[in-house]
Amino acid sequence: MPFYDQMRVEASMNLTLNASAKWVIEASRGIQNPNSLLEKFSQNRKVDDPTRALLLTFYGILVVIGAVGNALVVISVVRKPVMRTARNMFIVNLAVSDALVCCIGTPLTLMELLTKHWPLPDWPSLCKACGAIQAISIFVSTISITAIALDRYQLIVYPTHRSLQTMGAIVTMAGIWLTAFTLASPLYIFRSLKTHKLGLIGIDSLSFCIEDWPIENGRAIYSVFSLIFQYLLPVLVVIIAHVQIHRRLRGRRRTTRKTPAILIAIAATYVISWLPLNVFNLVADFNSPDPILDENSMTITYAVCHMFGMSSAVSNPLLYGWLNDNFRKEFEEILCCGRRKGVMKKSSRNNNRKLDTELTALQMEHTVVTANTKTSQCSQIF
Numbered sequence: 001m002p003f004y005d006q007m008r009v010e011a012s013m014n015l016t017l018n019a020s021a022k023w024v025i026e027a028s029r030g031i032q033n034p035n036s037l038l039e040k041f042s043q044n045r046k047v048d049d050p051t052r053a054l055l056l057t058f059y060g061i062l063v064v065i066g067a068v069g070n071a072l073v074v075i076s077v078v079r080k081p082v083m084r085t086a087r088n089m090f091i092v093n094l095a096v097s098d099a100l101v102c103c104i105g106t107p108l109t110l111m112e113l114l115t116k117h118w119p120l121p122d123w124p125s126l127c128k129a130c131g132a133i134q135a136i137s138i139f140v141s142t143i144s145i146t147a148i149a150l151d152r153y154q155l156i157v158y159p160t161h162r163s164l165q166t167m168g169a170i171v172t173m174a175g176i177w178l179t180a181f182t183l184a185s186p187l188y189i190f191r192s193l194k195t196h197k198l199g200l201i202g203i204d205s206l207s208f209c210i211e212d213w214p215i216e217n218g219r220a221i222y223s224v225f226s227l228i229f230q231y232l233l234p235v236l237v238v239i240i241a242h243v244q245i246h247r248r249l250r251g252r253r254r255t256t257r258k259t260p261a262i263l264i265a266i267a268a269t270y271v272i273s274w275l276p277l278n279v280f281n282l283v284a285d286f287n288s289p290d291p292i293l294d295e296n297s298m299t300i301t302y303a304v305c306h307m308f309g310m311s312s313a314v315s316n317p318l319l320y321g322w323l324n325d326n327f328r329k330e331f332e333e334i335l336c337c338g339r340r341k342g343v344m345k346k347s348s349r350n351n352n353r354k355l356d357t358e359l360t361a362l363q364m365e366h367t368v369v370t371a372n373t374k375t376s377q378c379s380q381i382f
Contacts, residue, residue, distance in 0.1 A: 044115045047299055052114060055303055059110050062310050066102035069317030070095040076321070076330035083326065086169040087155075090148045091320050091327075093173045097140035098313035105134040106310055113303055118193065118207040127193040127209035135184035136177075139230060141313065143176045145270060146234045148320070153241040157248050183229055186222055190214070220285040223278075231278045238267050266319050273312035276305040 045052065073095035077083045108130050111119065120126055155163055164172070190213050195205045213219050242263040280302060283292065293301060321327040 044117055044119060046114055046116050047296060051296070051300060055110065055113065058307060059106060059310075062307060062314055063102050063106055066310070066314040066317075067099055069314060069321070070099040070102065072331050072334060073317050073321045073327065074099070075334060076327055079334075080330065083330065084166070086164045086166045087151065089166065089169040089173065090144060090151060093176065094141060094144040094148065094316055094320060097137050097144060098316050100133070100137040101141060101310060101313045105137045108134055109306055112209075113299055113306075118209045122193060122195070122207050124193045128188045128191050130209065131191040131211070132184050132188040135187050135226075136180045138309075139180035139183050140176055141316075142230050142234045142270075142274070143179060144173075145316075146237045147172060147176060149238045149241040149266075153244055156245050183226075187211070190218070217286075220282075223281045223285045227278050227282060231274050235267075235271055238270060242267050262319070262323060269315050269319065270312060272308070273315070274309050277309040280305040 047055070074092055077088050077092050118127065120130075151164060154161060191209065191211050193207055193209050194212075195207050197205050211219060213222075215221075246263055284298070284302075292298075322331060
């Protein structure tokens with residue numbers, strides 16, 4: 001394991017991750033009061049107690065709500081064979097990635113926000129995996145949202161084309177995860193665990209999990225890359241697809257007023273959720289090594305932006321699950337512990353025979369195709 005003393009503090013290092021490491025090096029090189037420095041290191045806290053309590057509270061609420069909501073989506077599909085359609089496979093994939101964001105990615109981010117040095121075992125592979133897991137879960141979530149929008153677009157705008165089957169959905173999901181692994185690979189490659197020698201009794205050395213890019217402004221370049229593939233392209237695809245869907249559905253007798261509202265809500269939620277974090281990363285990385293704020297303010301600002309992004313994992317089960325009649329009935333059945341189970345089973349069985357091409361939460365009429373006298377059923381695809 002390389003020692004931090006042997007490494008230069010590069011401008012390309014990620015500001016939000018490495019500011020504490022720089023502070024520790026500067027403080028330990030000119031030790032005035034070893035006992036005071038030892039106390040700070042042993043506490044390993046980046047923010048004061050009130051801020052720490054607030055962050056733990058808000059993050060805890062988001063994690064619990066997001067984990068429960070996404071678990072309900074997965075359970076709803078797993079427990080009922082009739083729910084295992086190609087359309088619902090994409091929603092399950094989104095729920096799994098969002099659950100990963102809530103249960104693994106978010107706690108790891110919170111750990112980095114609250115601590116000055118690496119609190120976990122000194123395993124280089126663990127340090128690398130922490131950064132990669134966070135990025136992979138976010139990329140899978142955003143690409144899944146894009147895939148859902150494209151699948152809806154194909155089904156509604158081109159109803160005569162052959163619809164996606166279960167095997168095609170599985171292959172597409174495998175492609176989504178492979179793409180996410182590829183996009184997140186730089187964070188695994190250039191993230192490393194480095195040690196700084198202190199020489200204090202009780203704490204001989206401290207470890208830091210940092211991003212050490214081989215080129216100047218490497219982190220800033222990756223931020224632009226991430227902004228394009230994780231935000232701009234998905235936003236563009238989702239907005240264009242939903243505009244075309246709205247035009248196709250406009251004027252149909254059974255298209256309710258909530259259709260455009262939910263289309264707008266899906267697009268707006270994604271735009272608003274991830275915009276603050278992408279802007280923050282871009283500004284902070286391009287202003288490195290000169291911070292735009294002090295460490296405490298930087299930590300709080302990053303935490304707020306990150307919570308906005310995480311809110312997408314909380315809202316997705318509502319937009320893609322609860323607003324869908326079939327998913328909502330399954331949620332109610334699970335939460336009510338089987339109450340009215342017989343009635344709901346009968347109703348669900350009758351409805352689901354007509355909903356093989358279901359997507360999520362809006363109602364629309366059967367699309368009648370006159371060519372070759374073929375009929376494509378698209379009931380309740382939103």
